[in-house]
Amino acid sequence: MEWLERNVPKLVLAPSFVAILVFVYGFIAWTAWISFTRSRLMPRYELDGFIQYERLFAAPRWDVAMNNLFIFGGLFILFSMVIGLVLAILLDQKIRAEGVLRTIYLYPMALSLIVTGTAWKWILNPGLGLQEMVRGWGFENFTFDWLIRPDMAIYTIVLAAVWQASGFVMALFLAGLRSVDTEIIRAAQVDGIPTHRIYSAIIIPTMAPIFLSAFIVLAHLAIKAFDLVIALTGGGPGYATDLPATYMYAMAFSRGDLGQAASSAMIMMMVVFAIVVPYLYSELRPRRDQ
Amino acid sequence: MTSNTVLRWGLYGILILFAAFYLMPLFVMLTTSLKSLEEIRTGSLLALPREITFAPWAEAWSTACAGTQCEGLRPFFWNSVLMAVPAVAISTVIGALNGYVFAQWRFKGANLFFAMILFGCFIPFQVVLLPMAQMLGFMGLAGTIPGLIFVHVIYGIGFTTLFFRNYYVTIPQELVRAAKVDGAGFFRIFWSIFLPLSLPIITVSVIWQFTQIWNDFLFGVSFSGPGSQPVTVALNNIVNSTTGVKAYNVDMAAAIIAALPTLLVYVVAGKYFIRGLTAGSVKG
Amino acid sequence: MPILEIEHLQKAYGDTHILHDINISIEPGDFLVLVGPSGCGKSTLLNCIAGLEPITGGTIRIAGRDVTGVSPKDRDIAMVFQSYALYPTMSVARNITFGMQVRGVDKATQERKLAEVARQLQIEPLLNRKPGQLSGGQRQRVAMGRALVRDPALFLFDEPLSNLDAKLRVSMRTEIKKLHQDLNASIVYVTHDQIEAMTLATRIVVMKGGVIQQIGTPAEIYNKPANMFVADFMGSPAMNLIPARARAEGGQTRIEIDRPGDAPLVIVDPVARDLPTEIVLGVRPEDIHEATGNAHLPGTAQAASSDVLIEIVEPAGADTFAVTHLGGKPVTARLRAESAVQARQPFPLAFDLSKVSYFSPKDGQRLN
Numbered sequence: 058m059e060w061l062e063r064n065v066p067k068l069v070l071a072p073s074f075v076a077i078l079v080f081v082y083g084f085i086a087w088t089a090w091i092s093f094t095r096s097r098l099m100p101r102y103e104l105d106g107f108i109q110y111e112r113l114f115a116a117p118r119w120d121v122a123m124n125n126l127f128i129f130g131g132l133f134i135l136f137s138m139v140i141g142l143v144l145a146i147l148l149d150q151k152i153r154a155e156g157v158l159r160t161i162y163l164y165p166m167a168l169s170l171i172v173t174g175t176a177w178k179w180i181l182n183p184g185l186g187l188q189e190m191v192r193g194w195g196f197e198n199f200t201f202d203w204l205i206r207p208d209m210a211i212y213t214i215v216l217a218a219v220w221q222a223s224g225f226v227m228a229l230f231l232a233g234l235r236s237v238d239t240e241i242i243r244a245a246q247v248d249g250i251p252t253h254r255i256y257s258a259i260i261i262p263t264m265a266p267i268f269l270s271a272f273i274v275l276a277h278l279a280i281k282a283f284d285l286v287i288a289l290t291g292g293g294p295g296y297a298t299d300l301p302a303t304y305m306y307a308m309a310f311s312r313g314d315l316g317q318a319a320s321s322a323m324i325m326m327m328v329v330f331a332i333v334v335p336y337l338y339s340e341l342r343p344r345r346d347q
Numbered sequence: 348m349t350s351n352t353v354l355r356w357g358l359y360g361i362l363i364l365f366a367a368f369y370l371m372p373l374f375v376m377l378t379t380s381l382k383s384l385e386e387i388r389t390g391s392l393l394a395l396p397r398e399i400t401f402a403p404w405a406e407a408w409s410t411a412c413a414g415t416q417c418e419g420l421r422p423f424f425w426n427s428v429l430m431a432v433p434a435v436a437i438s439t440v441i442g443a444l445n446g447y448v449f450a451q452w453r454f455k456g457a458n459l460f461f462a463m464i465l466f467g468c469f470i471p472f473q474v475v476l477l478p479m480a481q482m483l484g485f486m487g488l489a490g491t492i493p494g495l496i497f498v499h500v501i502y503g504i505g506f507t508t509l510f511f512r513n514y515y516v517t518i519p520q521e522l523v524r525a526a527k528v529d530g531a532g533f534f535r536i537f538w539s540i541f542l543p544l545s546l547p548i549i550t551v552s553v554i555w556q557f558t559q560i561w562n563d564f565l566f567g568v569s570f571s572g573p574g575s576q577p578v579t580v581a582l583n584n585i586v587n588s589t590t591g592v593k594a595y596n597v598d599m600a601a602a603i604i605a606a607l608p609t610l611l612v613y614v615v616a617g618k619y620f621i622r623g624l625t626a627g628s629v630k631g
Numbered sequence: 632m633p634i635l636e637i638e639h640l641q642k643a644y645g646d647t648h649i650l651h652d653i654n655i656s657i658e659p660g661d662f663l664v665l666v667g668p669s670g671c672g673k674s675t676l677l678n679c680i681a682g683l684e685p686i687t688g689g690t691i692r693i694a695g696r697d698v699t700g701v702s703p704k705d706r707d708i709a710m711v712f713q714s715y716a717l718y719p720t721m722s723v724a725r726n727i728t729f730g731m732q733v734r735g736v737d738k739a740t741q742e743r744k745l746a747e748v749a750r751q752l753q754i755e756p757l758l759n760r761k762p763g764q765l766s767g768g769q770r771q772r773v774a775m776g777r778a779l780v781r782d783p784a785l786f787l788f789d790e791p792l793s794n795l796d797a798k799l800r801v802s803m804r805t806e807i808k809k810l811h812q813d814l815n816a817s818i819v820y821v822t823h824d825q826i827e828a829m830t831l832a833t834r835i836v837v838m839k840g841g842v843i844q845q846i847g848t849p850a851e852i853y854n855k856p857a858n859m860f861v862a863d864f865m866g867s868p869a870m871n872l873i874p875a876r877a878r879a880e881g882g883q884t885r886i887e888i889d890r891p892g893d894a895p896l897v898i899v900d901p902v903a904r905d906l907p908t909e910i911v912l913g914v915r916p917e918d919i920h921e922a923t924g925n926a927h928l929p930g931t932a933q934a935a936s937s938d939v940l941i942e943i944v945e946p947a948g949a950d951t952f953a954v955t956h957l958g959g960k961p962v963t964a965r966l967r968a969e970s971a972v973q974a975r976q977p978f979p980l981a982f983d984l985s986k987v988s989y990f991s992p993k994d995g996q997r998l999n
Contacts, residue, residue, distance in 0.1 A: 062702065065533040066452035069444050073504055074460060080482075080501045081467040084475040091477065100481070140365075147362055160617055161366045164373075167613035167620065169562035171579045172606040175586050176372040179379065179595055180392065190392040224369065228621050281471050284564040288583055302565075305473045310569065315477060322473040333469045337462070524683050525716035525777075529730030530704035539729070543720035 141226025162224035174288025207297035403596035423581035442507020450515030490572025555623035640689035667838035709778035913988035919964035
């Protein structure tokens with residue numbers, strides 16, 4: 058009875074502990090193991106070195122996927138951050154109807170990426186969408202057919218993704234701006250420092266942790282991006298808009314190549330960890346609260 | 348006009364322009380879904396419908412073809428409800444208890460386990476996709492709604508635990524101590540003292556989990572069978588159905604139907620939605 | 632039979648020792664105050680007594696019963712917390728009765744005890760409110776009410792007044808003292824405020840770095856501090872600790888204190904003492920008087936006087952504090968308000984040698 062009383066907290070955590078251990082860490086180990094085998098349609102467990110990774114890095118399709126990841130990730134993070142920051146600063150100017158505007162900026166985050174992709178696919182389709190509309194206004198030669206051009210389709214994904222996530226970055230930054238000590242800002246105003254200097258020299262530097270958080274979240278979203286590509290371009294034209302996530306999925310479920318699926322998933326995880334681990338480490342380390 | 352008021356107008360101008368950018372796709376979806384195919388072909392993308400028709404909505408709801416199945420979104424919508432409700436409830440309850448332990452009943456090794464959970468929140472799910480498919484088959488849950496519930500609960504625990512833990516650490520530890528001196532035990536303290544305090548964070552957790560699970564596509568497309576597909580998968584199938592004429596109005600109606608529950612949650616409880624987003628992303 | 636008996640208590644987290652060999656024993660009706668700077672282990676000790684923290688070694692007996700491994704609810708204690716720890720979603724009445732409810736006390740008894748305590752603490756009009764609607768002082772009363780209904784063998788108070796403003800703190804202090812007298816309760820009380828300790832306690836435990844420095848009545852602690860730490864910590868302004876040299880001289884003790892720009896100050900203690908050469912002279916500000924010619928100070932035939940240069944004068948209403956420099960340390964004297972002392976002027980001061988303490992500069996221990 059005494060024992061039970063003392064160990065209730067541990068017993069409560071135990072199922073989650075086992076679940077996380079098996080379904081997160083055990084599964085990662087399993088995937089890692091498979092990535093070192095010659096598994097095809099069915100998992101095989103004899104290790105065979107780095108063969109899958111060699112195949113992966115030799116595959117032109119993977120090459121495209123990684124390239125796309127850097128283009129998409131880079132632009133997506135950049136534009137989301139810039140738009141988010143600008144909107145946050147503009148909204149911070151004692152704006153009437155701030156609540157309404159904020160609600161409008163942020164609602165895309167509540168949508169499924171499949172919905173977002175479906176909507177943008179319709180808007181961007183050259184036949185009846187934006188291009189046709191502008192032509193209807195009299196600009197006969199206007200072309201906006203990125204969706205179907207292999208070299209440009211990836212940018213439509215950037216566009217839709219920025220549309221979806223930039224409002225969220227705005228919310229993060231706005232919360233950050235609001236949390237800056239108002240006394241510091243008053244002191245600066247008393248000192249006669251102009252508003253833009255107050256932002257650039259005082260407020261934004263104190264928001265460095267929020268920049269970092271926003272970056273981490275966006276990078277994480279970029280690497281996991283899957284639904285949006287499926288809905289917007291289906292990875293096409295051809296495999297021009299493949300990302301690692303769609304590559305992995307294709308290998309796992311349509312090509313029946315478990316070895317490739319596993320090795321590409323492992324690479325994805327390593328990219329995520331390269332970004333997240335230092336962040337989590339710095340977040341968790343100084344907290345020795347007693 | 349002083350330069351200050353010009354600046355002010357410019358400011359509002361930019362803000363409204365951005366609002367238009369964010370609203371445009373929703374507007375296009377809505378107007379397109381209310382137009383006939385004929386009008387779509389002849390009219391402009393941004394034009395209001397000349398003649399409002401609800402036929403595309405009816406079709407999207409009950410007769411549109413997702414792959415070979417032509418029953419509209421309705422059965423899949425209910426699949427999503429049947430999947431999301433239990434998964435949200437279970438993962439929130441587990442998260443609440445976990446968070447309560449982490450915040451108020453620390454023990455040796457708890458910090459390490461918490462770090463493990465936090466870490467688990469960040470893994471790309473691709474890395475568990477293959478073994479989970481095997482495991483679901485092994486458990487006889489492959490292609491079933493209980494299988495999807497199981498998956499969503501497992502990978503939802505991390506976030507719900509994080510939410511509740513971060514909420515409960517702000518409650519002074521002396522409360523638990525006082526209750527211990529009063530003679531209350533682990534569950535009694537949770538039930539009588541912590542649960543009544545938890546409404547805001549329960550709301551955050553429920554909204555977050557609901558949005559995540561309702562909007563999920565990866566698990567849905569990987570682990571569902573023909574009878575258990577969630578609404579996002581069905582929507583994608585309807586849109587990519589290659590049979591017959593491309594019915595954009597039906598696609599848009601279907602997209603709105605699929606988006607409606609989470610959009611509704613956002614409009615009704617936006618405050619908690621944002622809190623979930625920021626809590627889920629900004630540190631522990 | 633002692634109401635609380637602690638023997639050889641040890642507490643460590645891994646290799647870090649929080650409490651070293653704690654031995655305390657108090658009688659029923661005692662008001663024991665644990666006092667010390669933050670981090671001295673006083674709150675940890677209280678939590679160990681309550682059973683909220685496990686101990687590494689030793690035994691704790693409450694009312695003669697060994698409770699070392701017993702859980703808090705079975706120790707026959709009640710506790711008042713620093714933050715009051717009122718259950719935020721429960722009414723004041725439920726806060727007070729929650730413990731009885733958990734223990735399955737019948738409704739009628741609950742009601743009777745609640746009414747009793749509410750009357751005693753004058754919180755009857757508050758019973759239906761939530762803690763969030765109460766002022767600091769009211770919360771404090773409710774927290775005490777929660778403890779009182781238990782009618783325990785031992786009350787534990789963890790810095791209960793530290794969250795109140797200065798004025799309220801003084802009036803609550805008086806009330807706690809009154810409560811102690813009315814109930815003849817046994818209390819262990821933690822504070823970092825030495826004035827609180829002096830005014831409330833029947834016995835004081837001074838702690839530092841997890842080690843008990845001295846146990847005694849307030850008067851013992853104040854007048855005969857066991858070491859320089861206690862001397863410095865208890866009393867405000869603090870006791871002056873002046874480095875000096877001592878020499879036995881014909882049945883007397885001659886004490887020399889360096890002072891800047893002048894010959895050393897020499898005072899003679901008429902008692903022969905066995906002191907080392909290097910000492911620290913401890914003298915409280917109120918034991919340094921104005922030397923008024925040949926007029927006798929009340930009861931202080933042993934006064935030794937001399938002129939010193941006054942640096943700062945701080946009038947404080949009832950008293951005037953004069954600061955000078957002796958032995959390389961600032962030295963404060965508490966003088967009468969109407970004293971003619973002036974800054975940057977020499978002034979005759981007399982030390983009441985019947986009340987001084989001598990300390991060893993090596994280990995800080997008391998020598999007389």
